[in-house]
Amino acid sequence: MNSATCPICQQQNACGAQQTSCWCFEVKVPTELIALLPKHFTHKQCICQQCVNDFKHDPLLIERKLAEIKAP
Numbered sequence: 316m317n318s319a320t321c322p323i324c325q326q327q328n329a330c331g332a333q334q335t336s337c338w339c340f341e342v343k344v345p346t347e348l349i350a351l352l353p354k355h356f357t358h359k360q361c362i363c364q365q366c367v368n369d370f371k372h373d374p375l376l377i378e379r380k381l382a383e384i385k386a387p
Contacts, residue, residue: 318330318359318360318361320360321360321361321362321363321365321366322352322353322356322359322360322362322384323352323362323363323366323377323380323381323384324363324365324366324380326363326365327363328360328361328362328363328364329363329364330361338364339361339364339367342364342367344362344367345367345370345371347370347374348362348366348367348370348374348377349362351377351378351381352381353381353384366380
């Protein structure tokens, strides 16, 4: 598990929380989005800004992406 990648799209999450600031300090990440993540990702990998925006515009898109990850 790489903490620098988004658990949904597997792209760089650009998280700066370990430094001094991060884009996520200014954006509300919906609790409904966080709740969709498998428990083993919670508090281990940051969701990227694109996936947060995608969820706000089309929650089903993110649900489909997560379903692909879970599929064997």
